[in-house]
Amino acid sequence: MLEAKQLSKTYQGKEALKPTSFTVNKGDIFCLLGANGAGKTTTINLFLNFIQPSRGQALIGEKDVVKEPIETKKLLTYIPENLMLYPNLSGLENLEYFSGLANKKYPKEEFLKFLAEAGLQADAHDKRISTYSKGMRQKVGIALALAKDAQVLLLDEPTSGLDPKASNEFSELLTKLSKKGVATLMATHDLFRAKETGTHIGMMREGNLVEQLTTDQINHTDLEKLYLKHMN
Amino acid sequence: MLNHTIKYEWLNLLRDRWVMILLILFLGITVFAVRNGKEKVEDRMATITKEKEKMGKLDRKMAADIDSLNKNLKPAPEAWKDPRALDNIGWNAPRVVAMDAQPLAVISTGQSDLFTHYAKPKIYGEAYTLGFSELSNPVQLLFGSFDLAFVCIYLLPLLVLGFSYNVLSSEKESGVLRLTLAQPISLYQWLLGKLLLRFFILTIIVVVSILISLTIFDIDWLGNRGAATKLILLVTVYIFFWFLISFLINLLGNLSGSNAVTLIAVWVVFVLLIPSIISQTANSFYPVPSRTIMIHEYREAKALAEKKADEILKTYYREHPEYAPKDTTQQNQYSWWLGNFAASDVINQSVQPVLDDYNEALNKQQSWVNRLRFLSPAILLQDGLNDLAGTSPAHYTDFRNQVIAFADTWRHYFIPRMFNNEKMQAEDFGELPTHSYSSAQVPSHYPADLMGLLFFLTLTVAGSMWVYRRNSFENVLSV
8 A cells, every 4th residue: 555665865965765665555554663863754754745755666555656646645644743733723624624625525423423433522523723632633633534534644653742541542543544444654652552553663773774574573572672772 | 625725714814813903904094095185185176166266256256347347337447457458357367277186086196296286377478387386295295195005005015915924834834734735735726725815805805995985085986986996906906916926935935934024025126116216217317307497498588589579579460460450540458468479479489499308308207107117016006096096197297288278278368359459348257268177188007007917917927836836845844
């Protein structure tokens, strides 16, 4: 569903991402681990076509994101570390607005269902975003994924700054989406969540994808050891 | 997608209270501006009415006096006071040649605070020596008038820029833009949608404010729908131009602060710099010769001619045998005038070159400004509004010509009668030539001004498309 083919990005002579290849299939949750500046966000930005690859290709649903930006964006939902929405609009209105940009229109009840499914408490639906916590905003992002019927989720440290309960809820939502066949690419620092929720793990260092493994190959302790080995 | 963007942008704006503040602010400013314009126009019309009333009163008094004198009810006054003497009427009871205000004169002061709006040409003395300049408050000349034209030309662009300078950058700074650009949309269309909505809102506010203000001050815009439509069209295009400039600058993807500075710079260039450069160059390339020198030369020629009055009169009779006295035994009571009339032709011939130079320099300066006005939308709007208000330089030049033409008519009513040694009768007052003002023959700048503004629009659209093609999300999203 999601494929990097010798994907690389160079900024003013510095290689932020060295030629990297990996695949995320339907239902996979691919967790990118690595220190800050390892190239995780660059990878996600390349899939979003926010930046242009220096070489290689980023494919979503076998379509090149550079050549078909509109088509590939129909398939994906993106949740950044800090999902920002329009503070003067309610959660429901924000959801309606962003779904509408993706040309998805439903009756109001459907949107409310998506918000409920994403775990946002009912009394918050009509409140303005300015009153929302970060976790609540992330849930609107998940609701957007549901409304868009997204086949790909691009997550950039979505749980950083969330309390353990909110973080756990978020992970459960990811698992739920994964069962529906959504392919997820998630950059994270949370080794525990990566092992718990993820199906695959990739470790990045200085623009290199230095390790790829599946989570069932490794336990928590060994994962941490392996991570530290690569980082040192 | 455009509808969708506009719908939610509207919700967003409504909750920002921006729209209400803008509406009240602009309505207040417009009402004040139209009030100022109305005050000036009322002053102008009041002066004209007063002069016309004075003229009517004098006419009635003189007619009554003639009647009494003819019936010998009164002793005959000295010749120079006798209302039956034609020279007395031609000199002391001149007609008021007035430049009535156009229906929409309130919208733009234009040249109206530089010139008088009436003249009283007499049988003798050339009309172009009449003072057309009015002494006005120099402070006001320096800063201009706070009229509707000022509001539209100077303040409206600032309002547009304040309302739009950060449409893209604020979303970039708040971070919403990342989510927006992750949707399958075209940045160009999405941003255009947001700006179009703001354009519609502001245009409605502006149009409604203008119409309300005109209604408050009893200006019959409904009766002058054509001119009112032209006014609204011109202002709308101007507003649109500034929105497009803002659109273009937003597309560059810079931060709000940088957008604001860039846009203010564009405003300074178009609204302040180019107009002042044009006016400076007009003065240095085509200086207007001194009116004082012109009048001085005229007087010299006159003095010379007066010395030779007898000789000139003889030549004049040879050239105009119809005026030669039929009864040479009778002394013409206007003989002093006849010499002067004859001399005036000679004077005219000798001052004509001076007059031509003066007019040519004025024309050159005016046509320089006319051509260069296409360099700035602000000048185009000013020119168009003056055109609609009837306060453009062309209108005043035309009025001056109308005065000169009427002076000629006035004189030629009297000259044959005076050569025939006729007297004024009470019923003659109804037959005196009168002047009625019309601006129909003034060539309209409006179509060219509108086309010029549309040209600027096209240029800005092309510019924004060019910027969009060159720019990627990478530029827009990077901070």
